[in-house]
Amino acid sequence: MRATAAGRLGLKVSLLQSGMGGVAGAELACAVSNAGAAGCAGGYKLADGALSKMLARLTRGTDRPVGVNLIPEVVGPDGLDRQVAQVLDETPGRVYLSFFGMPGDAVFRRAAAAGRQIVVQTGTVEDGLHAAAQGAVVVAQGTEAGGHLLGTSKRDTLVAALRDRLPGACLVASGGIGSPQEAERALAAGADGVLLGTAFVVAHESRAHARFKAAVTAADERDTVISDVYEIGWPGRRHRVLATAVTADPQQPAQFIGRTVVEGKPYLVPRFSAAVPTDATSGRIEEMALYCGRSCTAITAQAAAAEVVAAFTRVLPGAGTAKKWERAEISVGR
Structure with missing residues (x-):
């Protein structure tokens, strides 16, 4: 019998929180973990002293399993090695490593040798198979x-394809899950748990800017678009965001539109930046990347x-084998 998440x-x-850079700080991650799920703090480009500060808050804030999310393609192999080394050196074994996209095999081996659990978010069958072969919990996005x-x-197409090829692997479904009913659909497709992102953007402990949170709660799926305009800091990757004046007219100049x-450490925010607006951001919030x-x-x-x-x-199933799920008549925010 395969393990639940x-x-x-x-x-x-069996619920994981997405480690959303900027939005998912240590406070959100700890609150999720203290509630019995898997919180995850966004490491993004943090390094050295900045990363150490976040890791210290993370380990102080919970004694439960909690993760740090790292993004191989954003920081590159050398940067990722340094981030992984810091996490392993500065946190206890209950802190798991979460990767958005595939790290190199040496990273898997290093984390496994340190006795850390590994979670890898993937978007293809090929990457899911590779991550599972390395012993990771596989998130199918x-x-x-x-x-x-x-x-x-x-989501469910990818989950079903991976389950067919990986009957014993631990699979977590991600994408479009805003209600218990949608979570049940993902479980029926073959998932062993779910990962939520948007539902936690609007959590009280999230660092998302207040206007970002308000825009999410006011929106429905027709207000989202898949675009590639927010590429400064993270080029070459499509993203789903709320439609904005920037997604409607990507020919605008890449001038500075805010500060964070x-x-x-202070930074200027240019139009088309991949950075999300947080509670430390000011300026034209409505033009920024509202994932x-x-x-x-x-x-x-x-x-x-x-x-x-x-x-x-x-x-959702607990730590034992998957249970029979009773249909819930509620959804987040209703």
Whole structure:
């Protein structure tokens, strides 16, 4: 019998939080983990002292399993090696490594040798097979997801294809999951758990800017578009965002439209930046990258992270074998 996501990661419920750079700080990750799910802080481009500060808050804030999300294609092999080394050196074994996209095999071996759990988000069958062969929990991301997209398949199509090839692997579904009912559909396709992003963007503990949160709760899936305009800092990757004046007219000049602060350091934000607007950002928030999945239709109000976890607990398996799911009559924000 294959393990549930909860069983693999030592959780109470098979629910993972996406490690969204900027939005998913240590506070959100710890709140999710303390509620019994898998919180995950966004490492993005953090390094050296800035990364150390975030890791310190993460390990102080929870004694439960919690993750750090790293992005191989953004920081490159050398940068990723340095980030991985810091996480391994500065955190206890309950902190797992989460990768958005495939790291090199040497990274898998290094994390495994340190006894760390590894989660890899993929968008293709090929990458999912490779990650599973390296012993990772595989997150199958469909195009319904908000943020950067790793493939071109819909969520349940990818989950089913991976389950057919990987009958014993631990698979987690990602993309368009904003209600317990949608989580049930992903489980029926063959998933052992789910990963949520957009539902946690609007959590009270999220660092998303207040206007970003308000835009997500007011939107439905028809307000999202797949684009490639927010490429400064992360080129060559399509992303699902809320439609903005920038997605409508990508010929505008790439001038500075705001300011932000990351771990105490100020930065200017240009139009077309991949950076999300956080509670430390000012300027033309409505023109920035408002990453949002199709799940926004079911997300109509802000809530505490623990409330989001609780809404999904009744339909998701725990640490034992998969249970019979009772249909939930609620959805986040309703």
